[in-house]
Amino acid sequence: xxxxxxxxxxxxxxxxxxxxxxxxxxxxxxxxxxxxxxxxxxxxxxxxxxxxxxxxxxxxxxxxxxxxxxxxxxxxxxxxxxxxxxxxxxxxxxxxxxxxxxxxxxxxxxxxxxxxxxxxxxxxxxxxxxxxxxxxxxxxxxxxx
Numbered sequence: 001x002x003x004x005x006x007x008x009x010x011x012x013x014x015x016x017x018x019x020x021x022x023x024x025x026x027x028x029x030x031x032x033x034x035x036x037x038x039x040x041x042x043x044x045x046x047x048x049x050x051x052x053x054x055x056x057x058x059x060x061x062x063x064x065x066x067x068x069x070x071x072x073x074x075x076x077x078x079x080x081x082x083x084x085x086x087x088x089x090x091x092x093x094x095x096x097x098x099x100x101x102x103x104x105x106x107x108x109x110x111x112x113x114x115x116x117x118x119x120x121x122x123x124x125x126x127x128x129x130x131x132x133x134x135x136x137x138x139x140x141x142x143x144x145x
Contacts, residue, residue, distance in 0.1 A: 005027070007026055009027075009057060010024070010025055010059050010132060011054065011057055012062075012064075013063065013064050013065065013088075014124050015064055015065060015067075015081045020037070020045050021037050021123075021128035022034075022036050022053060025133065035125055035128075037124040037125050043084060050088070050091075054094070060094070063131055063135050064085040064096060064131075065081065065101030065127070066078055066082075067081060067101055081098070099132075101127070101130075101134075
């Protein structure tokens with residue numbers, strides 16, 4: 001991080017219909033830490049829990065993984081992730097950046113040491129950490145919601 005740049009804290013979300021992974025990190029060390037997998041109902045979290053996380057960590061930026069296809073085209077699920085990002089911005093007024101999340105779940109499973117069923121061993125919070133660290137590695141990688 002160049003001298004004189006303010007330290008930025010970010011919360012990252014790995015959006016899903018049943019669970020939404022969350023991680024926190026900051027630009028000073030360019031590292032992220034998995035926090036929690038929020039329960040969701042049809043992609044809707046308990047917004048009071050999200051608000052509590054934002055109050056606790058005081059992020060400057062919110063990141064949402066954008067589930068692009070391997071060829072870079074948008075998947076059908078991208079619309080839902082973008083809608084979630086818009087809701088975050090609308091509710092909390094913070095900058096929201098979409099981050100390419102291709103292979104984040106595979107990387108999260110590798111980091112966690114799980115090779116079996118995602119259902120048996122969810123890694124949503126670690127996937128959010130991967131999304132966060134992708135953004136930290138290159139702050140210019142954001143995609144508008």
